[in-house]
Amino acid sequence: MELTRRSFVKRMSFAALAAGVGGPVLAACAGPDKGAAAGGAVLKAPASGTGTMNMRIWGAYPEFVKERAREFTDSYGTKVDLGVVAGDYPSIIQTQLRQNQKLDLFYGLGHLPKGWNTAGWLHDYERFWNKDKAEAEMLPVVRDALTIDGKLIGLPYFAFVNGALFANKQVLATAGLDSWPTTYDELYAQVRKVKKSGASDTPYLPSFWSAPYYGIPFGFVQEAMNRGMPMFGAGGKPEFDENSGGVVDMLGQWRDLYSENLVPKGVLTFQESDWIETFAAGGIAYSPQLQYDLRTFNDPAKSKSAGQFVAVPQQGQKWGMMHMGIYLTGNNGQSDEDLAQAYSMAEYFGYRDRKSGEFVVPTKWAAENNLTQGYAEVNNSPTVEKAVRAWLPDADEQWPILKDYMADPQYAKGLYHTDWALEWVSEASRQLPQAVNGDADIKKVVRTLREKAEKLIEEYGE
Numbered sequence: 262m263e264l265t266r267r268s269f270v271k272r273m274s275f276a277a278l279a280a281g282v283g284g285p286v287l288a289a290c291a292g293p294d295k296g297a298a299a300g301g302a303v304l305k306a307p308a309s310g311t312g313t314m315n316m317r318i319w320g321a322y323p324e325f326v327k328e329r330a331r332e333f334t335d336s337y338g339t340k341v342d343l344g345v346v347a348g349d350y351p352s353i354i355q356t357q358l359r360q361n362q363k364l365d366l367f368y369g370l371g372h373l374p375k376g377w378n379t380a381g382w383l384h385d386y387e388r389f390w391n392k393d394k395a396e397a398e399m400l401p402v403v404r405d406a407l408t409i410d411g412k413l414i415g416l417p418y419f420a421f422v423n424g425a426l427f428a429n430k431q432v433l434a435t436a437g438l439d440s441w442p443t444t445y446d447e448l449y450a451q452v453r454k455v456k457k458s459g460a461s462d463t464p465y466l467p468s469f470w471s472a473p474y475y476g477i478p479f480g481f482v483q484e485a486m487n488r489g490m491p492m493f494g495a496g497g498k499p500e501f502d503e504n505s506g507g508v509v510d511m512l513g514q515w516r517d518l519y520s521e522n523l524v525p526k527g528v529l530t531f532q533e534s535d536w537i538e539t540f541a542a543g544g545i546a547y548s549p550q551l552q553y554d555l556r557t558f559n560d561p562a563k564s565k566s567a568g569q570f571v572a573v574p575q576q577g578q579k580w581g582m583m584h585m586g587i588y589l590t591g592n593n594g595q596s597d598e599d600l601a602q603a604y605s606m607a608e609y610f611g612y613r614d615r616k617s618g619e620f621v622v623p624t625k626w627a628a629e630n631n632l633t634q635g636y637a638e639v640n641n642s643p644t645v646e647k648a649v650r651a652w653l654p655d656a657d658e659q660w661p662i663l664k665d666y667m668a669d670p671q672y673a674k675g676l677y678h679t680d681w682a683l684e685w686v687s688e689a690s691r692q693l694p695q696a697v698n699g700d701a702d703i704k705k706v707v708r709t710l711r712e713k714a715e716k717l718i719e720e721y722g723e
Contacts, residue, residue: 300387300388301388301597302388303387303388303389303390303392304388304389304390304597304600304601304604305390305601306390306601306604306605306608306615307337307339307598307601307602307605309337309338310334310337310338310339310340310602310605311338311339311598311602312339312340312602313339313340313341313342314339314340314341314342314365314366314599314602314603314606315341315342315343315344315363315364315365315366316330316341316342316343316344316365316366316367316606317344317345317346317354317357317364317366317367317368318343318344318345318346318367318368319345319346319350319368320345320346320347322630323343323345325625325626325629325630326343327343329609329610329622329625330343333606333609333610336609336614336616337605337609337615339602339605339606341606350368351370351373354367354369355377357591358377358380358382358383358591359380359382361593361594362591362593363591363593363595364589364590364591364593365590365591365595365599365602365603365606366588366589366590366603366606366607366610367588367589367590367591368418368586368587368588368589369415369586369587369588369589370584370585370586370587371406371583371584371585371586371587371672371677372676372677372682372683372686373683374409374414374415374587374589375409375677375678375679375680375682376680376681376682376683377589378409378410378414379410379680381592382591382592383414383415383589383590383591383592384590384591384592384595384600384603385409385412385413385414386412386413386414386415386416386590386604386607387412387413388600388604389413389604389607389608390604391608391612391613392413395413395416395608395612396413398636398637398638399417399635399636400420400635400636400637400667401669402583402669402670402671402672403417403420403583403585403635405672405674406583406585406672406674406677407585407587407635409678414587414589415587415588415589415590415607415611416587416588416607416608416610416611416612416635417585417586417587417588417611417623417634417635417636418585418586418587418588418610418611419553419585419586419626419632419633419634419635420583420584420585420586420633420634420635420667421551421552421553421583421584421585421632421633421667422551422552422580422581422582422583422584422666422667422670423469423479423483423551423552423581423582423583423584424469424479424480424483424484424487424549424550424580424581424582425549425550425551425552425555425572425580425581425666426448426547426548426549426572426573426580426581427540427547427548427549427550427555427558427570427571427572427573428441428546428547428570428571428572428573429540429543429544429545429546429547429566429569429570430569430570430571430654431543431566431569432455432460432461432464432543432544432545432546432569433455433460433546435458435460436454436455436458436460436461436464436546437458438451438454438455438546441573441574441576442547442573443576443577443578444488444577444578445484445487445488445511445514445578448547449465449514449517449518451546451547452464452465452518452523452546452547453521453523455546456521456523460546461544461545461546462522462544463522463523463524463525463526463544463545464523464545464546464547465518465523465524465545465546465547465548466524466525466528466536466539466540466545466547466548467480467515467518467524467528467548467549468480468531468533468536468537468540468548468549468550469481469483469549470515470524470528470529470531470694470697471528471529471530471531471532471533471535471536472529472530472531472532472690473532473533473690474683474686474687474690475686476531476690477529477689477690477693477694477697478685478686478689478690478693479582479686480549481508481512481689481693482582482673482676483581483582483671483673484511485501485507485508485511486579486582486671486673487578487579487580487581487582487671488507488511488578490507490508490511491675492508492673492675492676493673493675493676493679493714494675495675496675496679496718497675497676497678497679497681497682497714497717497718498675498714498718499710499711499714499715500675501707501710501711502707502708502711503703503704503705503707503708503711504704508707509703509704509707512693512696512697512703512706512707513703515696515697516696516697516698516699516703519697519698519699520699525539525545529694529697529698536548536550537550537554537557537558540558540570541557541558541563541564541565541566542564542565542566543564543565543566543569547573549580549581551584552572552581552633552663552666552667553630553631553632553633555570555571555572555631555653555663556630556631556649556652558570559652559653559654560652568654569654570654571654571655571658571659571662572659572662572663572666573662574662574665575662575665575666579670579671580666581666581670582670582671582672582673583670583671583672585635588607588610588611590603590604590607609621609622610622611623620634620636620638620639620642623635623636623639624639624642624644624645627639627640627642627645627648628644628645628647628648628649629648631648631649633667637667637668640664640667641664646660649663679717679721680721681717681718681720681721684713684717685710685713685714685717688709688710688713689710689713692706692709692710693706
């Protein structure tokens, strides 16, 4: 069945009430149905800045963003009202969108915009004067992810691999291991060897088993994809079931890792800070982590084993999947002049500086904070390479490995480009821990997750 935008907004209200949670699930008070962002001719870049545009961000690197906003104002004249959103960022932003508040530029994550766009709360970037050029320069996977319902929905804020496999060289050397795993089967076999050797009591930290909604469901999807088992096809159609092995066997391996005490106790309740601190403390052989945190693990001020953490090469099998931040623009009925000013700010932050023609802000993000970008030219630039090599262990070997991670990562488009992705993720975050710790039958959990997807397709349509 096909949902109208009005019925979609109403449907989201019931979803949130039924789920009983905040962040990942759409909020529970429907606002006006504005319909799709109005189309029109491609806009021209503003000749000068006028008035004040607002920008809303979460709490990462606020001083860095403040300085970039000041530079934008100095260069283009447009003032920036920068606000840092504290608390449950997705829910707060969603409430503001629903209430038709002015949101000229704000952060989003790759799995959020589809539902917001269906509700009519976002302006796409089809009228952006450099839309075609920006798309042509994006990594193909980023361009594909940011193209929703056939339209470019925003510009990339960051792009990195979630679940990049990192290793502690010191632990592996103590265990006598001198070769990299090339598959998950080999990885888990090495983990057992490390424990048997006495080099580590809990040699594996699956950070994605953690408590937040972006934890274990994301890990479930990404490991299945890495193993050659895409879970969702076109329109979100589930391509897994409890009778064909595949994810059932994978969850069986996860339960074995848990029951054999190969992972830290309490991992199913970890928050993001817990998994970073636990790996940085040393003593763990392998852990899939956010790619950009490799710098944190090798920072002597933040890590007890700095200089020992490296990325495991991809030798036929991928490790992890693409995770991205996006610069989005709200649809509040603004004039073409205001929309052009919003595009101007997005262009400066998420593409090239219009005056110099350079990737000014994206390059600073990648070089200063190891926050890789949606553009290969930035990630592979001499400026970024020099900055990364300054802290990267075994740089001659590791730099090509990091570039390879970003060359052609996988992305869960089949799931994240549905209007119901966050409902399914919310259900998975409740079901999957029970499969891991033995509280529920694995086949029953897999069947429940498939049936949940099928039910959501019936309710929302493909």
